[in-house]
Amino acid sequence: MRTLARRIGFYLLTAVAAVTVDFLIPRVIPGNPLDAVLAHTQGQVITKATLRALEVQFGTHSKTGQWGQYLHYWSNLAHGNLGVSTSEGMVPVTTVIRGALPWTLGLVGTATVLSFILGTLLGILIAWRRGTWLDNLLPATTFFQAAPYFFLAFLAIDLFAIKLAWFPSGSARGILDFPAVNWTYISDVLDHAILPALTIVVASGAGWIVGMRNVMVTTMDEDYVLMAQAKGLPKRRVIWYAARNAILPSISGFSLAIGFVVSGALLTEIVFSYPGLGFVLLNAVQEADYALLQGVFLVITMAVLLANLAADFVYVFLDPRTRQEA
Amino acid sequence: MSAARSAATRDGEPLLDVRGLCADYGAGPGAVHAVMDADLMLHRGEVLGLAGESGSGKSTLAYAITRLLRAPGIITAGSVRYHSGSGQSIDLLAADEHQLRVLRWSQISVVMQSAMNALNPVISIGSQLTDVLRAHVPGMSKAGRRARAAELLTMVGITTDRLGSYPHELSGGMRQRVMIAMAVALQPEVVIMDEPTTALDVVTQREILQELAELRERLGFAVLFITHDLSLLIEIADSIAVMYAGRLVERAEAAALFRAPRHPYSLGLLSSFPPLHGPRRPMTGIPGSPPDLRNLPAGCAFHPRCSYVMDRCRTDLPPLLELTEGPGRQAACWLQDGSAPAPAELALPVPPAGRVTAAGQLQAGAARLDQVNLRSRS
Numbered sequence: 001m002r003t004l005a006r007r008i009g010f011y012l013l014t015a016v017a018a019v020t021v022d023f024l025i026p027r028v029i030p031g032n033p034l035d036a037v038l039a040h041t042q043g044q045v046i047t048k049a050t051l052r053a054l055e056v057q058f059g060t061h062s063k064t065g066q067w068g069q070y071l072h073y074w075s076n077l078a079h080g081n082l083g084v085s086t087s088e089g090m091v092p093v094t095t096v097i098r099g100a101l102p103w104t105l106g107l108v109g110t111a112t113v114l115s116f117i118l119g120t121l122l123g124i125l126i127a128w129r130r131g132t133w134l135d136n137l138l139p140a141t142t143f144f145q146a147a148p149y150f151f152l153a154f155l156a157i158d159l160f161a162i163k164l165a166w167f168p169s170g171s172a173r174g175i176l177d178f179p180a181v182n183w184t185y186i187s188d189v190l191d192h193a194i195l196p197a198l199t200i201v202v203a204s205g206a207g208w209i210v211g212m213r214n215v216m217v218t219t220m221d222e223d224y225v226l227m228a229q230a231k232g233l234p235k236r237r238v239i240w241y242a243a244r245n246a247i248l249p250s251i252s253g254f255s256l257a258i259g260f261v262v263s264g265a266l267l268t269e270i271v272f273s274y275p276g277l278g279f280v281l282l283n284a285v286q287e288a289d290y291a292l293l294q295g296v297f298l299v300i301t302m303a304v305l306l307a308n309l310a311a312d313f314v315y316v317f318l319d320p321r322t323r324q325e326a
Numbered sequence: 327m328s329a330a331r332s333a334a335t336r337d338g339e340p341l342l343d344v345r346g347l348c349a350d351y352g353a354g355p356g357a358v359h360a361v362m363d364a365d366l367m368l369h370r371g372e373v374l375g376l377a378g379e380s381g382s383g384k385s386t387l388a389y390a391i392t393r394l395l396r397a398p399g400i401i402t403a404g405s406v407r408y409h410s411g412s413g414q415s416i417d418l419l420a421a422d423e424h425q426l427r428v429l430r431w432s433q434i435s436v437v438m439q440s441a442m443n444a445l446n447p448v449i450s451i452g453s454q455l456t457d458v459l460r461a462h463v464p465g466m467s468k469a470g471r472r473a474r475a476a477e478l479l480t481m482v483g484i485t486t487d488r489l490g491s492y493p494h495e496l497s498g499g500m501r502q503r504v505m506i507a508m509a510v511a512l513q514p515e516v517v518i519m520d521e522p523t524t525a526l527d528v529v530t531q532r533e534i535l536q537e538l539a540e541l542r543e544r545l546g547f548a549v550l551f552i553t554h555d556l557s558l559l560i561e562i563a564d565s566i567a568v569m570y571a572g573r574l575v576e577r578a579e580a581a582a583l584f585r586a587p588r589h590p591y592s593l594g595l596l597s598s599f600p601p602l603h604g605p606r607r608p609m610t611g612i613p614g615s616p617p618d619l620r621n622l623p624a625g626c627a628f629h630p631r632c633s634y635v636m637d638r639c640r641t642d643l644p645p646l647l648e649l650t651e652g653p654g655r656q657a658a659c660w661l662q663d664g665s666a667p668a669p670a671e672l673a674l675p676v677p678p679a680g681r682v683t684a685a686g687q688l689q690a691g692a693a694r695l696d697q698v699n700l701r702s703r704s
Contacts, residue, residue: 131397221396223443230394231508232430233461241446248448319448320492 003323004316011309018301023073025297026290027066033058036288037086057084082298083291087283093295096280101262101299104276107193108261108268111200116254118201119208124243126209127216138213141206153199153271160195167195196272200265204257212250219246248319255311259304340409341515341548342368342391342434347404349383349390358619360386360399362572365646368516373542373549375563375580377556377595379616383572384552388518391550392434393418393426408433411515432462435509439521441501445493451504452489455479458511478507482537499530506537510545518550523558535562556592557599560584565654568592571617571627574646577656586674588649588657590632593671626660634661634669651676 026033034054038046064072076082082093126134144152160166168191219225219242228241266278273279277296284292316322344366350357361383368374376384389395391406406418410433416425438444446454455475459466466474476486482503493501502522509517522538523531539562542549553559559566559580566583568576568591576589587593594612614631617623623630629639638660647662649655655676661668 223438223440224446226394226396227436227438227444228446230392230430230436231458231461232427232432233457234427237457237461241449244448245446320450321447321494 004313007309007312011305015302015305018305019074019077019298020070022294022298022301023070026294031288033086033288033290036290039288077298082295085284085289085292085295087287087289087292093291096292097277097295097299100275100277100280103274104262104269104278106189107197107274107276108200108265108278109258110193111197111265112204112257112261114197115201115204116208116250116257119205120212120247120250122205123209123212124216124239124246127213127220127246128239130217138210141209144202145204145206147203149199149203149267150271152203153196153268156195156199157271168192192274196265196268196274200268207253208250211253212246215249216242216246219243244318248315251311251315251318255307255314256304258310259307260300262300262303338372339370340367341370341372342366342550343405343407343409344368344387344391345405345407347387347390347406348402349386349395350400350402351386352398353400356620359622360572360619361390364404364569364574366391366567366574368548368550370515371546371548372565373551373563375559375566376550376552376569377554377559377566378569379554379595381616381619382569383619384569385520386572387569388520388550388552391418392430392436392518393421394436428462431458431514432512433514434516434518435512435514437502437505437509437517437519437522440525441498441505442493444505445501447493449492450489451479451491451493451496455489455504455508455511458508462512474511478511479504481510481541482507498526499533502526502530502534503537506534506541510541510547513545514547516548516550518552520552521554522551524553524555555599556595568595571622572619573627573658574656575628575658577646577654579654582652582655582676586676588655588662588668588672589659590634590661590672591628592657594631626658634672636660 037054037058080094082097084090085093085096088096122137126137161168222242222245225238225242228238233241262277266282268274269276269278270282277299280292281296283289284296344364347361347364347366348359349361350359352358364383364387366374366376366387376387378384386395386399390399390401393401395401401419404419407415408418408429409415416429418426418429421429445451452472452475455478456471459471459474463471472489475489479486479488484500484503484507488496488500493504496504502525506522519538523534526534538549541547551559551563556566556568560583561580563580565577565579567574568583568589570591576583576587576592578588583592584596587596591612594610597608597610598612600609612631613633617627617630623640625641626632626639626644629635632639642660644658644660644663646656646658649657649662650664659672661672667673
């Protein structure tokens with residue numbers, strides 16, 4: 001238990017550092033949000049009062065020192081105020097993120113979990129049946145991993161969305177622009193998600209397969225696996241003896257992958273015009289939307305930290321050797 | 327317990343009959359012949375020692391018998407008949423997967439050299455003990471399995487609160503005890519021990535051997551004991567088979583082998599270890615090193631290291647000859663074929679056979695180890 005308390009303390013410290021870095025980022029990159037807004041006005045008349053109001057809003061000419069700004073930033077954060085997005089029509093950043101996050105979590109999250117589960121199971125199977133035709137799956141999956149993702153995605157769109165017209169080629173939903181809990185809406189959302197999710201699973205699955213297969217092959221040579229066979233245990237139990245140990249390295253990789261789900265599969269969301277957080281991030285960069293950038297970064301960092309913390313908990317649960325005090 | 331007792335009364339009946347067993351690593355012309363033409367007979371309640379240097383094929387032979395050879399190991403010839411208590415006999419090499427699974431552990435269990443590696447690091451001791459019960463005793467309740475696991479631990483002198491422990495939380499000796507408790511969980515007829523005490527210090531070795539002796543006394547199982555330590559075998563085994571370069575080269579009762587070895591290799595092994603009791607012998611060892619199994623010398627594989635080598639040894643492979651002095655006494659050496667008197671060291675008289683019980687010998691072995699330990703400490 002003390003081990004976990006110490007881990008939590010460590011993650012809290014890291015979170016504070018991450019927030020601090022997030023505070024510093026817009027202050028060290030050139031330009032300022034006011035210029036970005038003005039660039040957007042495109043010929044509209046800006047009165048002195050408007051300019052003044054914007055200055056106050058962004059605090060660009062504020063007399064407060066850096067330290068004061070930093071404290072103010074924390075206070076805003078505590079109130080859930082991440083500022084307004086200049087590129088999305090002065091909407092609060094939290095609203096923009098809240099609108100995009102579910103799509104990303106739904107699509108990339110499901111695809112990542114699916115890819116991990118399928119890849120790991122296939123890895124176990126290929127290792128167990130080493131020397132059979134299943135070995136041929138390895139180079140095939142590695143090909144999908146090595147091929148540039150956008151190329152793969154475009155191919156998928158060309159084949160399945162345009163030539164065969166099985167799936168829509170972009171966006172997250174069709175005509176129904178409002179969420180509803182009925183089959184029409186759900187099937188529409190699924191219809192839009194299948195193709196991008198499939199490309200993610202195909203492209204990232206190989207990593208899980210190869211990782212799991214390689215560790216599994218070495219684990220199968222361990223004495224305790226031979227022992228499980230000598231004990232006359234059912235085959236499934238013998239595989240479990242090996243897999244239970246072989247999965248440990250994959251768990252670390254999975255926690256990282258889960259953390260990065262939040263940042264969205266940037267390429268996927270661009271190629272499929274999927275309105276997730278990755279798409280928002282790309283827009284924020286292109287439009288120099290400082291507050292939105294900051295907000296997205298913060299969400300991503302926190303998600304990575306949380307995923308790692310969760311992985312630590314799971315690891316302690318799965319591997320008794322990590323429970324010992326160092 | 328009653329099953330084990332009735333087995334003990336049938337001591338001496340054949341239990342495991344190995345004939346002409348050959349095991350290779352790899353296939354085709356590059357195959358390494360790790361075990362060649364091995365005949366072995368384990369009787370009910372007997373302790374059979376299998377001795378030899380590293381790479382002599384003794385572990386390969388044991389794992390081939392149980393069909394546990396790892397890839398690329400394959401069995402190329404021979405038969406292994408297991409005579410179960412009910413009078414049935416099964417050829418283990420022809421058994422299908424289901425038959426094997428049922429037979430394993432309930433009839434033949436294994437204790438491996440390194441308990442640290444043989445115990446699964448992420449599964450608790452308790453569930454590693456109960457999973458054999460779950461697999462082999464389908465009717466047993468969860469509480470029943472738990473109670474049996476606790477009983478087994480107590481049997482080897484480990485407190486039952488250790489059921490929830492993981493292997494890394496136990497000492498080396500405790501781990502090996504857990505392995506032994508596991509091995510007898512289903513009261514098997516045969517326990518194969520692959521250097522069970524080699525990784526332990528002498529004090530722990532002594533305790534473990536003591537424990538084994540007591541368990542054998544209670545449960546009456548037969549033991550195939552594999553070790554390179556011939557002097558240890560002399561103390562605990564009823565009979566001994568010596569292996570060299572994949573072949574059995576000598577077979578004898580333990581006392582006979584110790585007092586009157588008939589193969590130069592056995593003699594060499596005996597002079598490589600300080601005897602645990604009896605008169606001191608000069609320790610000479612065996613010159614050279616074990617041969618490369620991919621490139622065995624012609625004739626007798628031992629001839630390049632043998633100080634009694636004759637011309638014939640360089641060309642002709644000696645068969646395992648039945649010696650005249652008694653049943654079960656065999657040696658694969660041209661010196662013993664009767665064409666000429668053997669050198670004095672290899673023709674010592676066999677002591678009168680006063681067959682000591684195996685358990686008694688185990689205990690004696692433990693006590694002797696104790697003496698060695700005291701001697702080395704003083």
